[in-house]
Amino acid sequence: MTKSKKHSDNERVPLTFDSIGAEEKEAAIKVLETGFYTMGKEVGAFEELFAAFTGAQHCVMVNSGSSANLLLVASYLHGLNREGLLSPGDEVLVPALLWPTTLWPIVQLGLKPVLVDVSPETMSIDINDARSKLSAKTKAIFLIHVLGIPANMEAM
Ligand SMILES: Cc1ncc(COP(=O)(O)O)c(C=O)c1O
Structure with missing residues (x-):
């Protein structure tokens, strides 16, 4: 595997580089x-x-992140040992910064996505906005660690 490059403080860090x-x-x-x-x-x-x-x-x-998301959500409704943890109509909090395929499996499987603002520090779900979006129907939170930046798991 190619080693990741080191960067000094004032050097620009590229969004991505070839790691193959x-x-x-x-x-x-x-x-x-x-x-x-x-x-x-x-x-x-x-x-x-x-x-x-x-x-x-x-x-x-699986062939893609999109398929992984679909299987993940379906497994909470229909299969594996997670069956029944989610039911159609349940609300799932999702970050406003997402992939279309974070949202569509939720819609496709009859759940209700509820958009939550993201924090500028983590680019993931803002904990205060998440709190304000909780309802009696909230059953799950779909976290994304955008670009590998960890979401605030402790607060979550
Ligand atoms: C949370 C999430 N959803 C969806 C995708 C899209 O994946 P793909 O382009 O492989 O379908 C990604 C890709 O990184 C992802 O991280």
Whole structure:
């Protein structure tokens, strides 16, 4: 893996930089050569390793963050051991700075998104605005750690 670059205080920090090095390119070519692009051996191995890394019982690799969001919300309504934690009509607080695919699974599955302002420090949900949006129907908060900046988990 390519090492992240160090920056001095007055140097501009780029929003993003290429983090794909020779090792990743070699691994990608190896996978392409197997002919299995989605559900091959490497994906299975990754799922197991990632589950162990996070301490989860299972891990399911998906094609995108958008699909992950849809599965996440659906699992709270319909499946896995989280079934029934959410019911249609429940309110879910979402940050005003979001991906369309943070919002749409909530709408698609019959829940009600409630937009919450974001804090300029974290770019994630503002705790005071979140408090003001709570209602008897609030059942979940969809947190996003924008650009890797951690949301205020303690306050949350
Ligand atoms: C919370 C969240 N939702 C949705 C997305 C969109 O992911 P994708 O473009 O892979 O569908 C991202 C991407 O980083 C994300 O972090």
